[in-house]
Amino acid sequence: xxxxxxxxxxxxxxxxxxxxxxxxxxxxxxxxxxxxxxxxxxxxxxxxxxxxxxxxxxxxxxxxxxxxxxxxxxxxxxxxxxxxxxxxxxxxxxxxxxxxxxxxxxxxxxxxxxxxxxxxxxxxxxxxxxxxxxxxxxxxxxxxxxxxxxxxxxxxxxxxxxxxxxxxxxxxxxxxxxxxxxxxxxxxxxxxxxxxxxxxxxxxxxxxxxxxxxxxxxxxxxxxxxxxxxxxxxxxxxxxxxxxxxxxxxxxxxxxxxx
Numbered sequence: 001x002x003x004x005x006x007x008x009x010x011x012x013x014x015x016x017x018x019x020x021x022x023x024x025x026x027x028x029x030x031x032x033x034x035x036x037x038x039x040x041x042x043x044x045x046x047x048x049x050x051x052x053x054x055x056x057x058x059x060x061x062x063x064x065x066x067x068x069x070x071x072x073x074x075x076x077x078x079x080x081x082x083x084x085x086x087x088x089x090x091x092x093x094x095x096x097x098x099x100x101x102x103x104x105x106x107x108x109x110x111x112x113x114x115x116x117x118x119x120x121x122x123x124x125x126x127x128x129x130x131x132x133x134x135x136x137x138x139x140x141x142x143x144x145x146x147x148x149x150x151x152x153x154x155x156x157x158x159x160x161x162x163x164x165x166x167x168x169x170x171x172x173x174x175x176x177x178x179x180x181x182x183x184x185x186x187x188x189x190x191x192x193x194x195x196x197x198x199x200x201x202x203x204x205x206x207x208x209x210x211x212x213x214x215x216x217x218x219x220x221x222x223x224x225x226x227x228x229x230x231x232x233x234x235x236x237x238x239x240x241x242x243x244x245x246x247x248x249x250x251x252x253x254x255x256x257x258x259x
Contacts, residue, residue: 059240216230
């Protein structure tokens with residue numbers, strides 16, 4: 001019997017060329033599809049909630065696939081983890097309605113961008129944060145972050161090379177958490193454009209350094225011009241934390257849901 005299986009996935013993206021399968025390149029999707037093919041003994045097409053770039057990580061990526069299999073849902077997770085490299089882990093494997101689509105049924109997503117702010121970088125956070133040695137004005141960064149909350153045209157916050165029907169997105173919440181030398185930016189919204197979170201993070205870093213003013217946020221909304229904003233922050237600091245669905249109680253990491 002053909003079933004629809006949903007996976008919740010955690011991965012370290014350092015060694016991969018992003019989520020999406022690419023010819024002759026290691027990707028998260030391609031690696032999981034290969035493992036599924038071994039387990040299911042059939043070709044599997046995996047649908048993800050969205051793409052992540054090379055070097056970007058995830059604690060709660062969601063994907064689904066359809067297969068004719070009798071393997072119990074909880075055993076799929078075990079079998080996959082036995083056939084995957086250690087930097088990709090399947091946290092959940094559950095049967096869902098045949099109509100479920102991890103990409104088109106997503107209600108909102110939460111991303112986190114992590115900055116290591118100190119005079120000297122940390123060998124333990126070099127793969128999981130953006131190292132900034134300069135002193136940052138956290139108050140100015142927080143004021144600027146609050147400006148992105150709400151429904152806006154984020155065209156100016158999108159990198160070139162993306163083809164989307166609309167650039168209007170809603171950011172439901174955004175906040176900072178600071179713990180010693182680590183600064184974490186959390187953003188929850190109904191969807192994100194190509195490099196949108198990294199552009200926001202990079203702009204906030206430049207505002208914290210004093211090389212940009214928070215006024216550039218409003219200018220970008222009005223002019224829709226990428227050039228008025230700051231740098232695109234490096235990929236290693238970015239994490240896809242959680243994807244939420246209607247009436248879905250299986251998503252992990254509810255502690256990261258912002259209220």
